[in-house]
Amino acid sequence: MTLSRKxxxxxxxxxxxxxxxxxYIVKRLREAGxxxxxxxYETPVLEPLELFLAKSGSELAVKQxxxxxxxxxxxxIMRPELTPSLARMVAASGELIYPVKWMSFPxxxxxxxxQRGRVREFMQFNLDILGTSGxxxxxxxxxxxxxxxNSLGASPDQYAIRYSSRRLALEILRxxxxxxxxxxxxxxxxDKKDKIKPDEWKGLILETIKDERNAGTVIxxxxxxxxxxxxxxxxxxxxxxFDEIVKxxxxxxxxxxxxxxxxxxxxxxxxxxxxxxxxVMDTGSNNRRAICGGGRYDNLVGMFGGQKxxxxxxxxxxxxxxxxxxxxxxxxxxxxxxxxxxxxLAVYSDEERVFAVNLAEKLRNFGxxxxxxxxxxxxxxxxxxxxRKLIGYIAVIGPEEVASGRIxxxxxxxxxxxxxxxxxxPGILRDSCVGGGAN
Amino acid sequence: MTLSRKxxxxxxxxxxxxxxxxxYIVKRLREAGxxxxxxxYETPVLEPLELFLAKSGSELAVKQxxxxxxxxxxxxIMRPELTPSLARMVAASGELIYPVKWMSFPxxxxxxxxQRGRVREFMQFNLDILGTSGxxxxxxxxxxxxxxxNSLGASPDQYAIRYSSRRLALEILRxxxxxxxxxxxxxxxxDKKDKIKPDEWKGLILETIKDERNAGTVIxxxxxxxxxxxxxxxxxxxxxxFDEIVKxxxxxxxxxxxxxxxxxxxxxxxxxxxxxxxxVMDTGSNNRRAICGGGRYDNLVGMFGGQKxxxxxxxxxxxxxxxxxxxxxxxxxxxxxxxxxxxxLAVYSDEERVFAVNLAEKLRNFGxxxxxxxxxxxxxxxxxxxxRKLIGYIAVIGPEEVASGRIxxxxxxxxxxxxxxxxxxPGILRDSCVGGGAN
Numbered sequence: 001m002t003l004s005r006k007x008x009x010x011x012x013x014x015x016x017x018x019x020x021x022x023x024y025i026v027k028r029l030r031e032a033g034x035x036x037x038x039x040x041y042e043t044p045v046l047e048p049l050e051l052f053l054a055k056s057g058s059e060l061a062v063k064q065x066x067x068x069x070x071x072x073x074x075x076x077i078m079r080p081e082l083t084p085s086l087a088r089m090v091a092a093s094g095e096l097i098y099p100v101k102w103m104s105f106p107x108x109x110x111x112x113x114x115q116r117g118r119v120r121e122f123m124q125f126n127l128d129i130l131g132t133s134g135x136x137x138x139x140x141x142x143x144x145x146x147x148x149x150n151s152l153g154a155s156p157d158q159y160a161i162r163y164s165s166r167r168l169a170l171e172i173l174r175x176x177x178x179x180x181x182x183x184x185x186x187x188x189x190x191d192k193k194d195k196i197k198p199d200e201w202k203g204l205i206l207e208t209i210k211d212e213r214n215a216g217t218v219i220x221x222x223x224x225x226x227x228x229x230x231x232x233x234x235x236x237x238x239x240x241x242f243d244e245i246v247k248x249x250x251x252x253x254x255x256x257x258x259x260x261x262x263x264x265x266x267x268x269x270x271x272x273x274x275x276x277x278x279x280v281m282d283t284g285s286n287n288r289r290a291i292c293g294g295g296r297y298d299n300l301v302g303m304f305g306g307q308k309x310x311x312x313x314x315x316x317x318x319x320x321x322x323x324x325x326x327x328x329x330x331x332x333x334x335x336x337x338x339x340x341x342x343x344x345l346a347v348y349s350d351e352e353r354v355f356a357v358n359l360a361e362k363l364r365n366f367g368x369x370x371x372x373x374x375x376x377x378x379x380x381x382x383x384x385x386x387x388r389k390l391i392g393y394i395a396v397i398g399p400e401e402v403a404s405g406r407i408x409x410x411x412x413x414x415x416x417x418x419x420x421x422x423x424x425x426p427g428i429l430r431d432s433c434v435g436g437g438a439n
Numbered sequence: 440m441t442l443s444r445k446x447x448x449x450x451x452x453x454x455x456x457x458x459x460x461x462x463y464i465v466k467r468l469r470e471a472g473x474x475x476x477x478x479x480y481e482t483p484v485l486e487p488l489e490l491f492l493a494k495s496g497s498e499l500a501v502k503q504x505x506x507x508x509x510x511x512x513x514x515x516i517m518r519p520e521l522t523p524s525l526a527r528m529v530a531a532s533g534e535l536i537y538p539v540k541w542m543s544f545p546x547x548x549x550x551x552x553x554q555r556g557r558v559r560e561f562m563q564f565n566l567d568i569l570g571t572s573g574x575x576x577x578x579x580x581x582x583x584x585x586x587x588x589n590s591l592g593a594s595p596d597q598y599a600i601r602y603s604s605r606r607l608a609l610e611i612l613r614x615x616x617x618x619x620x621x622x623x624x625x626x627x628x629x630d631k632k633d634k635i636k637p638d639e640w641k642g643l644i645l646e647t648i649k650d651e652r653n654a655g656t657v658i659x660x661x662x663x664x665x666x667x668x669x670x671x672x673x674x675x676x677x678x679x680x681f682d683e684i685v686k687x688x689x690x691x692x693x694x695x696x697x698x699x700x701x702x703x704x705x706x707x708x709x710x711x712x713x714x715x716x717x718x719v720m721d722t723g724s725n726n727r728r729a730i731c732g733g734g735r736y737d738n739l740v741g742m743f744g745g746q747k748x749x750x751x752x753x754x755x756x757x758x759x760x761x762x763x764x765x766x767x768x769x770x771x772x773x774x775x776x777x778x779x780x781x782x783x784l785a786v787y788s789d790e791e792r793v794f795a796v797n798l799a800e801k802l803r804n805f806g807x808x809x810x811x812x813x814x815x816x817x818x819x820x821x822x823x824x825x826x827r828k829l830i831g832y833i834a835v836i837g838p839e840e841v842a843s844g845r846i847x848x849x850x851x852x853x854x855x856x857x858x859x860x861x862x863x864x865p866g867i868l869r870d871s872c873v874g875g876g877a878n
Contacts, residue, residue: 002742002743003487003489003490003493003527003742003743004487004527004743005527005530005531005743005744006512006531007482007483007486007524007527007689008483008485008486008487008515011483012481012483013479013481013482013486013524013528013785014481015480015528015532016478016479016480016541017831019478019479019480019481019875022481023479035803035806035808035809036780036803036808036809036810037779037780037808037809037810037828037830038779039455039458039779040455040458040459040462041454041455041458042451042452042453042458042461043446043452044446044447044450044451044560045448045484045560046505046517046548046559046560047446047447048443048447050442051442054442066485066509066515068507068508069507070505070550071550073449075753076447077485078485078517085446085452087446088442088443088446089452089454090712091444092444093454094444097824097827097828098814098824099813099814099824101779102455107484107546109485111509111510120485121483121484121485129813132813132814134813134814136792136812136813136814136815137813139813140811140813141797143796143800144473147803147851178790203545214555217723231721251793254793254796255793255796255797255800256797257521270573289876302440303442304441304442304443304444305441305444320790338765340476340477340478340540343476353575353695354693355528357578357582357693357694358694358695361582364474364586367474368475369473369474369475369476370475370476371475371476371540372579373575374538374568374571374575374576374578374579375537375538375571375573375574375575376575385536389476389484389536391476428590438745
């Protein structure tokens with residue numbers, strides 16, 4: 001039987017070149033979190049199904065997930081998102097120092113039809129602040145997002161951090177006299193605003209919300225881009241939700257986060273959000289999926305019993321971010337063509353092999369990355385391998401090198417040859433940086 | 440309903456402190472591979488079940504794995520090991536430059552009863568060389584292993600790289616006139632040698648191998664620690680397998696790898712090994728599980744059709760390695776108690792908050808890690824948070840700081856206070872390294 005040469009559809013398989021791109025992005029994300037004092041943690045891929053049934057919404061937990069019963073009869077799920085596991089971990093940790101500021105790079109799973117920017121196995125970046133309820137936490141999360149995008153070379157006109165408030169939406173819908181069920185329906189159609197054509201969307205609203213006046217209010221609200229709009233103040237002024245969004249909008253201005261835009265159509269799909277919600281979007285037309293989505297969840301830790309712990313955070317999809325960066329040409333060229341080693345040591349014959357292996361070890365002790373011939377092929381074939389691997393320097397170890405203990409380093413770009421002792425190699429490499437090494 | 444606060448048994452959940460330990464080990468492993476020119480890749484966690492049925496052995500693929508049927512009727516497995524996926528990826532890549540030298544950090548899954556050093560979800564380090572058949576590849580893999588252990592502070596007397604040869608075992612068993620089935624049984628009992636008491640093991644051999652003379656040969660072989668032993672030469676001298684092991688033993692001596700010890704009882708469980716096999720073991724008595732296991736597999740890529748590609752590599756369990764390092768006290772203290780940020784910025788009152796947030800951003804632009812108060816609590820409570828987080832420097836942002844644009848950095852270890860501009864902070868931190876930062 002011949003096995004398939006392809007991985008399952010939508011799964012994450014990365015060649016070294018693709019992995020370098022992901023690593024580049026991961027490094028920037030990690031650095032952005034670290035300068036704010038966020039620490040990394042990990043949670044399992046396999047979780048009890050009930051953990052996600054409780055709060056993520058059953059659509060995600062059952063229909064759009066990989067779930068199964070294990071040999072011990074347990075109902076398991078391959079996590080579709082990280083936040084419930086984080087909440088569990090926080091609930092279980094007795095000695096945390098609040099505010100807890102944690103980040104993680106979970107691989108998550110969804111059973112959906114793969115398409116551009118949507119796959120079945122994907123890496124996320126999650127960042128959360130737990131244990132403090134003021135808007136300073138939301139502000140800090142927005143600052144991290146700005147720093148991420150900035151550190152990856154994105155300019156503020158290429159993306160927007162769109163934000164709104166679940167509480168504000170709730171107040172508006174309540175002011176219409178809607179029932180809980182009608183409100184849930186309204187959220188679902190508000191969420192569709194930027195996913196379908198404007199006319200279609202209006203049609204959908206009028207179809208879903210039977211009361212024409214209420215439908216009009218929902219359309220007006222979801223189209224609102226100014227938290228200080230007079231009609232909004234008239235409708236819900238004086239409520240905590242209104243005061244909060246106005247205050248937060250001012251804080252974003254004070255911090256100079258010009259890419260943050262109020263957009264009342266932002267709802268975010270997850271059931272557990274209770275306050276400010278937000279997403280990062282490409283302002284161009286190539287990438288319609290959110291790069292990142294998040295918000296405040298006030299009751300998530302509570303489902304494990306014990307004290308209430310409030311949180312705010314986001315999940316950022318590395319694949320959607322990568323597509324965004326590629327759209328704007330923001331992946332540095334050097335990432336793709338990076339050489340695997342600094343030096344290739346060619347071996348003249350088996351006579352010199354022991355000497356060459358030990359010399360390579362000495363170079364590596366200096367931190368130099370050395371690929372040595374292990375094929376036993378002739379020199380011209382060895383050179384070919386070194387060339388195809390884009391290695392910047394070659395040295396041949398032959399009888400003279402064994403006798404003198406010195407080597408001749410050939411710079412493959414300039415052709416310049418330098419004779420030196422082993423201890424001189426790191427200096428030569430430092431002085432003349434060839435090859436890709438761009439991160 | 441209150442949900443459980445515990446993850447599923449045997450799953451990988453890491454607090455920031457535990458994650459730092461893993462990160463420390465990952466960093467050393469990655470660096471060790473990189474100085475030999477190994478490049479990182481990734482393969483999916485979810486794979487078709489048949490990929491593992493074919494070569495890993497059905498015990499591992501079916502009984503000891505998480506496998507299930509997905510919504511589309513596909514039989515899937517959460518990978519119990521990485522190598523078959525690597526072979527598939529190599530078979531599918533048309534333009535690889537051989538020798539391929541790749542490494543990866545897969546999270547793998549086994550449905551086994553959790554115990555010390557054995558869990559259900561675990562991270563491995565895999566490193567493989569593909570496309571070259573000489574023993575130079577095996578030697579390089581051993582050099583990487585020595586470098587790993589050395590870079591983690593292990594001395595050569597604390598561990599051994601035990602090696603043998605599947606081909607040699609095959610020759611010996613063939614010379615006894617055993618059938619294929621008898622040979623498979625013999626492998627299984629040879630493998631038990633160091634897992635049960637010597638007497639028990641001998642009993643098991645005599646019970647399994649009916650012919651008493653053959654049983655004696657198997658006992659003698661499995662107890663052999665010298666590839667140049669005269670009786671071995673007499674039994675299988677002149678075979679390729681014998682010449683190979685003698686040659687390899689000499690190469691290890693030439694490279695000064697004194698921790699490599701021939702031990703004919705090393706068989707390794709996986710079905711696909713065909714040549715040299717090896718494992719890294721703690722020489723003490725605390726850790727009886729192999730830290731690492733590997734070998735040469737000559738026919739693995741072939742199961743995808745197309746050309747034959749030979750390979751040699753290993754899987755190293757990060758948890759067993761961590762237990763080993765802890766046994767010998769080799770995890771640096773600083774890893775555990777590392778501060779999450781360089782500086783804590785305390786905020787005197789809401790009046791100074793905008794100024795403080797913007798000042799923190801400037802410090803972060805210099806690469807300084809800054810935790811700023813986001814709780815709005817009074818100063819003494821802020822100091823308490825900073826203290827509990829072990830942050831080495833504190834600065835209070837009050838009216839005077841806003842007026843002067845200068846801050847007073849207090850070193851929390853020495854108590855020394857230094858007044859400076861924002862741009863002066865990185866220099867002060869460089870000059871006086873407080874806190875943990877030990878990697």
